[in-house]
Amino acid sequence: MRRTPRPTPLARRTLVATAIAAAAFMALPTAMASAAPSGAEPLDTAPVSVDAPVDELIIGYDAPASAPDAEQLVAESSVDVAVTDVAPVATGSEVVALDAAVSGAELDALVAELEAVDGVAYVEPNAMMTIAQTNDPGYGQLWGLQDGPTGIDAPGAWTESRGAGAVVAVLDTGITSHPDLNPNVLPGYDFVSNASAARDGNGRDANPADQGDWSAANECQPNSAARNSSWHGTHVAGTIAAVGDNGQGVVGAAYEARIVPVRVLARCGGSTTDIADAIIWAAGGSVSGVPANANPADVINLSLGGAGSCSTTTQRAIDTAVARGATVVVAAGNSNANASGFNPANCRNVVTVAATDIGGNRAFYSNYGTTVDISAPGGESAVRGEGILSTLNTGTTTPGSPSYAEYQGTSMATPHVAGVVALLAATEPGLTPAQIEQRLRATAASIPACSGGCGAGLVDAAAALAAG
Ligand SMILES: [Ca+2]
Ligand SMILES: [Ca+2]
Ligand SMILES: [Ca+2]
Ligand SMILES: [Ca+2]
Structure with a gap:
């Protein structure tokens, strides 16, 4: 019987795919993390002041x-x-x-x-209203969110919705405590059955804390390199719903949405059955031995995958979630190959996401092909400023301090799309997952150079909401 490769977080798959990319990829976040252990310090853009100078006052009278x-x-x-x-x-x-x-x-x-x-009742600044400004100091570095030729124009959508009321389940390595995430994080669950891989001393449990997915050389597969912990789920969650307008760090695409962190990946990845159960649970379905999810997801983010066809187990879980109204957004994969050879990218009823670079073209690592529905910024973190900046943690094995760092991958593209889906779910709660996928495709911007196929193009948050 053929052994199915375990799904792994797709930012890390770059390590496997190309050794050169792997070295650059891990070097950057590690260096940034050690240079600045906490808060917004590694972000070197000037903050947008909340106390901007005022040259007009409004005076109200009794x-x-x-x-x-x-x-x-x-x-x-x-x-x-x-x-x-x-x-x-x-x-x-x-x-x-x-x-x-x-x-x-x-x-x-x-x-x-x-x-x-x-006789004076009140006095207030005649503030300038702009759509693009949150006071998060890292905003200027979030090219993937911005209203530029290669961003998704989240600010153009924020005038209508910032995702309040929407719930996004992030099925990933779990979550770490982070001041730029915590207010938006709801209770989640840990579906990792293997206590040894999970490193929390038990199987499934109610605490989805990321215990670290570091591994020694040769531990995960023959000739596999030693790896530091990725804190991948913390990074993905930040792109979706890092807290906005809190004067700190970054901002998510749907920064008033809530995250349900669901731990499915641990040391060396995660199993098909744990992921399938988590998909059903996230959408509000019942899983034996696990209390029901009190906050069923409108969107399920799967920044993970493996080679091979879509298993019956995974497809049934996806179909169950979609029938419950959850839109399932999945990464196309990082092997610069046709996405049809990777699951769950090749499953039915999912929104499959390829990655673009800062130039707006397909990222060098991104999978492609007719399986791809849409593309979003995944970046290239070998050059500082060209990756996707999000929330992270400084720990190389167990959790350290909250931090920020750039990653690259279809793992980073997928949460941009999940964020846009959250904005749609917040503004048009009646839309079905199929209608949402259709809306995303119909309103996407064209990509000038995408060899192999990037789906309908670059997701456009403002256009997607404006079409409603
Ligand atoms: Ca556990
Ligand atoms: Ca746990
Ligand atoms: Ca923030
Ligand atoms: Ca699709």
Whole structure:
């Protein structure tokens, strides 16, 4: 009987596929992690300030007909600014233009002094509304999310939805505690049956914490290299729903969605049966010996796979989840080969995702072909800034401190699409998985150079929501 290869996280499969890519791939996150043990420190873009300078104030009055004179109020304040223009607002307030921008303590003082005046009801900055800005300092590095020629234009969708109400199950290595993830993480489950591979001393249990998937040389297969822990599930979860607008780190494509972390991969990968049970459980189906998932998923992210055909076990699990309304999004694989030879990419009823690079073309490692439904940024982490930056952990074996790092892979492309599906699930809860797949395909942007086939093209979050 042929031995079916165990599914492995698809970012790590690059290690197997090409030795050169493997060296670059692991070197980068390790170096970044050790240089900066916690918080947003490794991110070197300037933060987008939440205290941006303000040169217009809105002043509301108790009785607009007998309002005090705004120009005089500002002139009498302790702050050295003058009014250049006053215009009425339909709400009965006035918008007051200043001859210089004020910020920080000066702004606070000006607002407090004006609000203390009899007849003034409130004073607030006339803030500029923009769609693209969250205050997450790493946002500028998230080219895959942005409204550029090679990003998915998540900000164009965030005006309509940021995923609130949607649930995404991430079937992966589990999850680590991370301040840029924790508020969006719901209870999950650990489906890894093999206690030794799981490293938590038991089989299936209610704690999906990632215990580390490091392995020694030759441990997973003959001639396999030693590997550090990947914290792959933590990285994938961050691309979907890292906390936005918290002044910290990165932001997910659907940053108000919730993550259900489901642990199915451990040392040397995960088994077909554990993954199949987890797919059914994630969608709200019943699995013997496991309490029901209190938060059935709208979307199931499978950034994993192996060579070979789609097993009957996996296909039945997928069909069960889809029948329950969950959209199953899977990675095409990292072997620069036709995705038809890899599962679950080649299963029916899934959205199969190829990876693009920062230039908008198929990434060198990405699988391709007619099995692919759509593409998304997977990046190339050999060049800093061209990988996919997300949440990670510094530990080389067991968990260390929360961090951020760039990875590459169809594993990183898949959660971009899962995030867009979450936005659709939040805005149009009646859509079936088939309708969602159709919507993604119909609204995708064309990819200029994709030898072999990248599906309908690059997923476009804004277009997908606008078509609803
Ligand atoms: Ca366990
Ligand atoms: Ca556990
Ligand atoms: Ca953040
Ligand atoms: Ca499909």
